[in-house]
Amino acid sequence: MSEPRKCALLVAYHGGKFFGFQRQPGKPTIQEELEAAWFAVSSEKVVMYGSGRTDSGVHAWGQVVHCATESKMPVDKMARAINAHLPEEVVVRAGVDVPSDFHAQASSIGKRYFYRLALGNPRPVLHTGLVAWDSSPTLDLLAMRQGAAFLLGEHDFSAFAAAGRSTKTSVRRLRAFHIRPSRGGVVFYMDGSGFLYKMVRNLVGSLLEVGKGRRAPDWVETVLESGDRKRAGATAPAEGLVLWRSLYPKDPFSPLL
Amino acid sequence: MSEPRKCALLVAYHGGKFFGFQRQPGKPTIQEELEAAWFAVSSEKVVMYGSGRTDSGVHAWGQVVHCATESKMPVDKMARAINAHLPEEVVVRAGVDVPSDFHAQASSIGKRYFYRLALGNPRPVLHTGLVAWDSSPTLDLLAMRQGAAFLLGEHDFSAFAAAGRSTKTSVRRLRAFHIRPSRGGVVFYMDGSGFLYKMVRNLVGSLLEVGKGRRAPDWVETVLESGDRKRAGATAPAEGLVLWRSLYPKDPFSPLL
Numbered sequence: 001m002s003e004p005r006k007c008a009l010l011v012a013y014h015g016g017k018f019f020g021f022q023r024q025p026g027k028p029t030i031q032e033e034l035e036a037a038w039f040a041v042s043s044e045k046v047v048m049y050g051s052g053r054t055d056s057g058v059h060a061w062g063q064v065v066h067c068a069t070e071s072k073m074p075v076d077k078m079a080r081a082i083n084a085h086l087p088e089e090v091v092v093r094a095g096v097d098v099p100s101d102f103h104a105q106a107s108s109i110g111k112r113y114f115y116r117l118a119l120g121n122p123r124p125v126l127h128t129g130l131v132a133w134d135s136s137p138t139l140d141l142l143a144m145r146q147g148a149a150f151l152l153g154e155h156d157f158s159a160f161a162a163a164g165r166s167t168k169t170s171v172r173r174l175r176a177f178h179i180r181p182s183r184g185g186v187v188f189y190m191d192g193s194g195f196l197y198k199m200v201r202n203l204v205g206s207l208l209e210v211g212k213g214r215r216a217p218d219w220v221e222t223v224l225e226s227g228d229r230k231r232a233g234a235t236a237p238a239e240g241l242v243l244w245r246s247l248y249p250k251d252p253f254s255p256l257l
Numbered sequence: 258m259s260e261p262r263k264c265a266l267l268v269a270y271h272g273g274k275f276f277g278f279q280r281q282p283g284k285p286t287i288q289e290e291l292e293a294a295w296f297a298v299s300s301e302k303v304v305m306y307g308s309g310r311t312d313s314g315v316h317a318w319g320q321v322v323h324c325a326t327e328s329k330m331p332v333d334k335m336a337r338a339i340n341a342h343l344p345e346e347v348v349v350r351a352g353v354d355v356p357s358d359f360h361a362q363a364s365s366i367g368k369r370y371f372y373r374l375a376l377g378n379p380r381p382v383l384h385t386g387l388v389a390w391d392s393s394p395t396l397d398l399l400a401m402r403q404g405a406a407f408l409l410g411e412h413d414f415s416a417f418a419a420a421g422r423s424t425k426t427s428v429r430r431l432r433a434f435h436i437r438p439s440r441g442g443v444v445f446y447m448d449g450s451g452f453l454y455k456m457v458r459n460l461v462g463s464l465l466e467v468g469k470g471r472r473a474p475d476w477v478e479t480v481l482e483s484g485d486r487k488r489a490g491a492t493a494p495a496e497g498l499v500l501w502r503s504l505y506p507k508d509p510f511s512p513l514l
Contacts, residue, residue: 013382014384014385083380088382089385091380092379122348123340125270125347125348127387128273130384
């Protein structure tokens with residue numbers, strides 16, 4: 001008996017209308033849309049495993065999903081066919097065959113996220129749902145970068161994890177954290193071995209406390225070491241967050257990125 | 258008896274959720290939101306007159322509206338107060354007192370619009386509702402500019418007007434028409450004395466026929482001279498269109514723009 005065929009898809013979406021990636025009864029989710037589109041094309045019921053869940057309102061440019069399939073259709077053709085059945089907010093950027101031991105989540109060795117925040121008045125109404133907004137006209141970027149430096153490396157990030165999802169460990173390695181000015185606001189870039197539930201949004205929310213001068217940069221270290229979620233800043237809104245890439249030792253989409 | 262006070266507001270909005278600017282019973286519109294927000298602040302029922310109607314799904318960065326009011330509140334303070342009562346897709350960028358003969362529509366001597374079109378695959382899902390999309394990877398910009406040149410100046414634009422709104426004349430002056438490449442697509446900029454119903458979207462749709470090589474540039478002149486709507490290209494989708502500015506001989510917002 002031959003090994004089952006496995007396919008991986010590189011998926012982008014605007015999360016505004018969806019209740020996150022993972023299927024939930026009676027609510028629109030990215031997973032359900034992908035599975036329904038695959039079924040529409042092939043009459044085959046597959047399960048689409050994502051590299052990670054994204055929450056309600058969170059966007060993705062490089063979500064990776066995999067599924068086992070008995071379809072014989074070339075996967076790039078399948079990807080194009082699926083796109084005709086997806087809502088306009090979701091698109092398969094590419095599809096590839098992957099080895100049978102590939103798993104979108106278990107094989108992932110890290111993720112890159114960015115978070116976009118518009119600053120000052122007027123509200124960025126044309127980008128409603130696509131960027132977060134704070135009425136402060138400026139933030140102290142230098143202080144925020146000093147605060148972010150305490151987060152780099154391997155730490156127990158419990159203080160920045162929301163309750164609601166169990167993981168074996170809350171130790172993660174943050175490999176990069178860049179904070180850059182952008183037209184009308186600021187963008188936060190993060191690269192890490194993995195991120196706990198709502199961790200990116202809690203890190204951004206905490207650094208905003210520093211950027212507004214309410215906390216000193218080393219307060220971030222105090223919060224991190226405390227392991228106490230109640231000490232961190234507020235969770236930044238979902239709409240600013242984009243899952244940019246999921247990383248693999250042998251990235252099935254590397255020729256495309 | 259003193260003259261009644263008149264105020265003008267400079268308004269930006271994302272049109273995606275709205276049935277256009279002009280009030281319609283039982284449907285969310287920009288006009289209704291502005292009037293409701295004014296009422297929430299002042300308990301005064303005013304009528305907000307726009308510089309022009311925008312259709313369902315069309316955005317604005319510089320819509321101008323005016324209203325007559327008996328309020329004594331400084332208008333900049335009023336503008337800030339209104340913003341607290343508007344949905345997140347609508348914002349008043351500025352408010353000024355205007356002479357009693359100012360009328361947002363009747364005093365306007367022109368408008369500037371831009372139209373954003375993303376090209377090629379994948380679909381620009383992160384900008385769903387904010388830009389239009391065509392799967393063609395490229396367009397012939399030079400041919401489109403040659404076609405657009407036939408439109409400049411004063412013409413009867415009947416061939417590019419949709420039925421459904423009566424105006425005294427369908428003669429308008431198109432003062433500028435720029436077509437520029439933009440990251441991942443193309444942007445059309447138009448400046449004119451006024452625009453007929455759906456005229457911008459019909460001009461863009463017709464130039465797309467030229468950009469795709471289906472029609473020669475001088476076909477645009479043939480359509481213009483025919484005055485026959487059935488000969489023009491398809492109406493380009495609403496989501497690409499932004500009302501950029503409404504122009505006045507004495508622009509009440511000129512210090513701000």
